[in-house]
Amino acid sequence: MFRTLSLPATALLALLFAPLSTAAEGLPDTAAILADFGVNVSHGAASGYVPDATCAECHADKAESFAEMGMARSFYRPAAEKVIEDFEPGTYFHAPSNRHYRMEWRDGTYWFHRHRLTPDGTEIDRFSVAVDWVLGSGNHSRVYLYQTPDGALHQLPLAWYSQEGKWAMAPGYEFADHGGVLREVSPRCMGCHNAYAEYAEGSGREGMAWLYPADLPEGIGCQRCHGPGAEHVRHAMTGDTDIETLRAAIVQPGKLDRERLYSICYGCHMQPTVAVNGQFRLGRGPYSFRPGQDLGDFILQLDIVDGHREQGERFDINHHPYRMEQSACFTASEGALGCLTCHDPHVKIKPEERAAHYREACLSCHETDANGLPEMVLAEGLHPDIAASEDCTTCHMPERRTQDVIEVWMTDHRIVRRPGTGLLEPIEKLPAQVLEVYLADPDAAVPEDEALALKIAAVLQHTGYRAGYAANALRDLLAENPIAAHEPWMHLLRAYVTQNRFVEADRIAEHTLSLDPANHTSVNLAASAFFKTGQQGRAIRLQQDRLAADPGVASGQINLAGMLYDSGDIDGAWAAAQQALALRPVSWRAMALLGRIAADAGETDAAIGHLTRALDVAPEADDLRRDLIALLEFAGRTDEAARHAAMLD
Numbered sequence: 001m002f003r004t005l006s007l008p009a010t011a012l013l014a015l016l017f018a019p020l021s022t023a024a025e026g027l028p029d030t031a032a033i034l035a036d037f038g039v040n041v042s043h044g045a046a047s048g049y050v051p052d053a054t055c056a057e058c059h060a061d062k063a064e065s066f067a068e069m070g071m072a073r074s075f076y077r078p079a080a081e082k083v084i085e086d087f088e089p090g091t092y093f094h095a096p097s098n099r100h101y102r103m104e105w106r107d108g109t110y111w112f113h114r115h116r117l118t119p120d121g122t123e124i125d126r127f128s129v130a131v132d133w134v135l136g137s138g139n140h141s142r143v144y145l146y147q148t149p150d151g152a153l154h155q156l157p158l159a160w161y162s163q164e165g166k167w168a169m170a171p172g173y174e175f176a177d178h179g180g181v182l183r184e185v186s187p188r189c190m191g192c193h194n195a196y197a198e199y200a201e202g203s204g205r206e207g208m209a210w211l212y213p214a215d216l217p218e219g220i221g222c223q224r225c226h227g228p229g230a231e232h233v234r235h236a237m238t239g240d241t242d243i244e245t246l247r248a249a250i251v252q253p254g255k256l257d258r259e260r261l262y263s264i265c266y267g268c269h270m271q272p273t274v275a276v277n278g279q280f281r282l283g284r285g286p287y288s289f290r291p292g293q294d295l296g297d298f299i300l301q302l303d304i305v306d307g308h309r310e311q312g313e314r315f316d317i318n319h320h321p322y323r324m325e326q327s328a329c330f331t332a333s334e335g336a337l338g339c340l341t342c343h344d345p346h347v348k349i350k351p352e353e354r355a356a357h358y359r360e361a362c363l364s365c366h367e368t369d370a371n372g373l374p375e376m377v378l379a380e381g382l383h384p385d386i387a388a389s390e391d392c393t394t395c396h397m398p399e400r401r402t403q404d405v406i407e408v409w410m411t412d413h414r415i416v417r418r419p420g421t422g423l424l425e426p427i428e429k430l431p432a433q434v435l436e437v438y439l440a441d442p443d444a445a446v447p448e449d450e451a452l453a454l455k456i457a458a459v460l461q462h463t464g465y466r467a468g469y470a471a472n473a474l475r476d477l478l479a480e481n482p483i484a485a486h487e488p489w490m491h492l493l494r495a496y497v498t499q500n501r502f503v504e505a506d507r508i509a510e511h512t513l514s515l516d517p518a519n520h521t522s523v524n525l526a527a528s529a530f531f532k533t534g535q536q537g538r539a540i541r542l543q544q545d546r547l548a549a550d551p552g553v554a555s556g557q558i559n560l561a562g563m564l565y566d567s568g569d570i571d572g573a574w575a576a577a578q579q580a581l582a583l584r585p586v587s588w589r590a591m592a593l594l595g596r597i598a599a600d601a602g603e604t605d606a607a608i609g610h611l612t613r614a615l616d617v618a619p620e621a622d623d624l625r626r627d628l629i630a631l632l633e634f635a636g637r638t639d640e641a642a643r644h645a646a647m648l649d
Contacts, residue, residue: 030234037237041230045204046196046287048228052221055229058236063222068348070137071220075194078109078131084138085160085167092158092167096176099125099619101158103144103167110134110144112156114181116619118643125619125647127181131156133216135185135193138162140317140408143170145185150554150583151211153185161407171317171405174429180618182586184210188277191286192268195221204285206487207521209553225264225345227251227291251291258335262321263295265339270295271318272303272440274404275432276462279454281446282485300454301440307433309403315412317402323414330415333365355391362392395419401427434462449481453488460495471495475504486515486522493525505529518550524559536567554584561593570597588614592624599627604635615644622648 031041034050042049056063066072076082083105092101102113110131115123129146133153136142142160145153157180159170172178187204195217202208223229232250235241253261267289271278278301280286289298306314312326321339324330330337342361349357366374374392396416399409400423409424437455444451456477459470474492483489489512496505509526516522523546531539543560547553561576574597580590595610611628615621625644632641 030230033234033238034230039233039237042196042198042228044201045199045285048230049196049223050229050233052195052217052219052223054233055222059222062346065348066222066346069345070139071224071345073137074220075133075135075216076218078134080108082134082138084162085142086165089167094157094169094173096174097178098176099157101167103131103158103160112144112146112158112181114157116647119646120643122643124643125615127616129156129181140410141405147212147214148554148584148586150209150552151213152554152584153190153210153212154181154586155179155183155185156181159407163409164407166407168407174406175431177620180620182588182618186210187286193220195219195224196287199287202285202518204287205516205519206280206285207490207516207519209520209555211552225251225253225291253291254340256292258338260292260294261340262338263293263298264291266295266321267298269318269339270301270321270440271316272301272322273306273314273432274316274318275306275434276302276304276437276458278302278440279458282450282453282483282487296441296444296446300444300446300451302437302455302458303440304432304434305436305438307435308430309432312414315400315402315414316404317408317410319402320413323412327413327415329365337365355389358391358393359389362396398423400424403427403430434459449477449483450485452477453483457488457491460491465491465495465498467495468499471499471501484515486512486519489515490519490522490525493522493529497525497528500532502529502532506533506535518546520546520550520553520556524555527559527563531563531566536563539563540567551579552583554580554587557583558587558590558593561590565593565597570600573597586617588617588621588624591617592621595627599631604631607631608635608637619647 030048031043034041039050039054041047052063085103085105087104090102093099094101098116100115100117104111104113111128112131113126113128115126118124131144132147133145134142135145135155138160140162142162144156144158146156147153155170157170157173157178158167160166161168169178172183187210190212191204197213197216199213203211227250229250232246235246235249253264256264278299280299281297284298289295303311315323324337327337341364342358363374368374393411396419397411397413398416398419400412400420401409406427406429412423437459439446439451439455446454453474456470456474459467460474463470465471471492474488474495477483478488478492489508493505493508493512496502496508505525506529509522509529512522513519513526523542527539527543529539530536530542540560540563543556543563547556547560550556557576557580561573561580564570564576565573573593577590577593577597580587581594584590591610591614595607595614598604598607598610608628608631611624611631614624615628618624625648629641629644632638632644
C-alpha cells in the first residue's frame with residue numbers, strides 16, 4: 001500500500017519533476033528525497049535505515065503485533081509505565097566482592113547505588129549514578145546502563161530477574177573479581193540488542209572506541225530482519241515505481257533460501273559459547289551485516305572443548321539454534337526444521353494457544369494414530385496416558401536453568417525423548433574451562449590463514465591478551481602469511497604491550513598503524529610502545545596528533561596524560577587528565593593521576609579528594625588505596641586511614 005501524499009499539488013509537481021541529486025553509486029539521493037517527507041535516513045557504518053515508526057505507517061498490523069514481542073522491548077529509556085521491579089527489598093549484598101547494591105526509582109528514572117561497609121559500619125567506596133538505558137525486555141531479566149558524555153555505555157552490576165522477582169548480580173558479575181561499574185558495552189552487544197543508530201563511518205571496526213550517540217533507537221525493529229528500508233520507503237512515498245520494484249527494494253526473509261533466511265536469526269541467536277567470542281570476518285564490523293547475506297561472510301562462529309562439561313551438557317541463555325541443531329529432529333529433517341517452524345517473529349503466541357500451536361508444529365513431521373496421538377511416542381511407551389491436546393514441548397523441550405545466567409530459565413531447544421529432572425533447581429555459576437577452540441562449522445568457507453588468525457584473536461581476548469603462547473602463534477602466522485588486514489596486527493600489538501614486550505611491540509607498531517592510521521586502540525598501543533622504548537617525543541606527538549583530529553576519545557587523553565606526567569610536563573598532564581574526566585567522569589585513572597600531581601605539589605587534602613573519588617569508582621584498586629592510606633596518615637586522619645586499611649585484601 002502506498003502512503004497517501006499530503007503535499008500541495010505545486011510542491012508535489014516540483015518534487016516529481018525537479019532534477020535529482022545523485023549519490024556516489026549514481027542512484028537517486030534517497031536521503032534528500034525522504035527528508036522532504038520528514039523521514040531521516042541513517043548514514044555511516046549503518047546506512048540506509050529509516051525510523052521503524054515509518055514502517056508502521058503502512059504496516060500497522062505487523063508493527064502492532066511485533067510491539068508485544070520481547071525483541072521490540074530489548075532496549076529503551078526508563079519510563080514509569082515500564083517499571084516492573086520491586087524496590088522494597090532494599091540493599092542487595094554481594095558477599096564475594098563485599099559490596100552492597102541498591103536500585104531505586106526516583107524522579108522518573110532508576111538510580112543505582114553501591115557502597116562497602118568497614119568493620120565499624122561506616123559506608124565507604126560510595127558510587128551513585130542515574131540509569132540512562134534499560135537493556136532487556138523483562139521477560140526474563142533486565143540490566144541497566146549509564147552513558148558518559150563521550151558516548152560510552154557502561155553496564156551496572158545489578159540486574160532484575162523477573163521469573164523469581166528478585167535482584168541479583170548481572171551475568172559475569174557473580175564472582176569477587178568483576179568489572180564493577182566500568183564494564184563497557186561493546187558494539188557486538190549493541191549490534192544484537194537494538195536497532196542500528198546513526199554511527200559514524202568505521203565506528204564499529206575493531207579497535208575503535210565504543211561510543212554511541214545520545215539519541216538511540218529503542219528496541220529491535222523491522223529492519224533488523226528486512227534490511228535497510230530507505231529505498232523501499234522512497235518508492236512507497238513517491239509512488240515512482242511499480243509494485244514489484246517496490247517489493248524488491250526490501251528484503252522479504254520468507255523468499256530467501258534457507259541459508260540466508262536463517263543467517264538472519266543465527267546472527268544473534270547462534271552463540272556456541274559465551275566464554276570465547278565468535279569473530280567478525282576481517283574487514284567486517286558489527287553493523288555491517290545485511291539481511292540476505294550469508295552469515296558465514298560476516299562472522300566466524302567458534303566453539304570450545306570445555307573441561308567442565310561435554311558439549312551436550314552445556315546450556316546457555318543464547319543457545320536456541322545451537323541446541324536445536326543437536327536434536328535428532330533437526331538431523332532427520334535434513335535441516336528443514338528451523339526457527340520459523342515454530343516461531344513467527346511478528347506474533348507473540350498467547351498462553352492459551354501455546355499447546356495447540358507447538359503441537360501442530362511437531363505433528364507437521366510426526367505421524368499420529370486414529371486418536372490423534374503420536375505413534376512414535378506410544379510405540380516407545382514414553383507417555384501412555386498423554387492426551388491428544390497436550391503440548392509436546394512441555395516434556396520434549398523443557399525449560400531449564402541456563403548455566404551462564406543462573407537466575408534465568410529458558411526453553412531448551414534440544415529436543416529430547418526423556419527430559420531430565422530438577423531442571424529448574426538453583427545451580428552455581430561454573431565458568432568454562434577452555435581446553436580447545438575450534439570452528440563451530442568445520443565446513444566454513446574461510447581462508448585457512450584468516451580462520452587461524454581469528455581463532456588466536458579469540459584466545460587472546462579470552463585471556464585478556466596475557467597468553468604468551470597465543471601471541472607467539474599469531475606472530476609466527478603473520479610472519480609466514482603477512483595478512484594485509486589491520487585486525488590481526490592490532491591484536492598482536494595489544495598482546496605485546498599487555499605482556500610488557502615493548503621491544504617486539506615497537507617492531508610492528510609502525511606497520512600496524514599504516515594499516516589503519518586513525519584506529520584508536522592501535523594509536524594508544526603504538527604510543528605506549530614508543531614511550532617504553534625511549535622514544536618519548538615520538539610517542540607524545542603521535543598521541544597528540546591523533547587527539548587533535550579526534551579529541552573525544554577518553555582513552556587517548558588519559559594515555560597522553562600519563563606520558564606527559566612521566567616526561568615531566570605536569571601542566572600538560574593535568575590538562576589532559578581533566579579533558580579525560582570531562583569526556584568520561586568515571587575515569588578513575590585520570591582521578592588517580594590528578595591525585596599524584598596534587599600530592600607532588602604538597603596539596604595533601606586535594607590529593608586525598610582525588611584518590612577517594614577514584615576508589616569510589618574502582619574500589620578494587622588496592623595500590624591506589626595504599627597511596628590514600630599513606631596520605632591520610634600524613635594528614636593525621638588516622639581513623640579514616642584505618643578504615644581504608646581494613647578494606648585491603
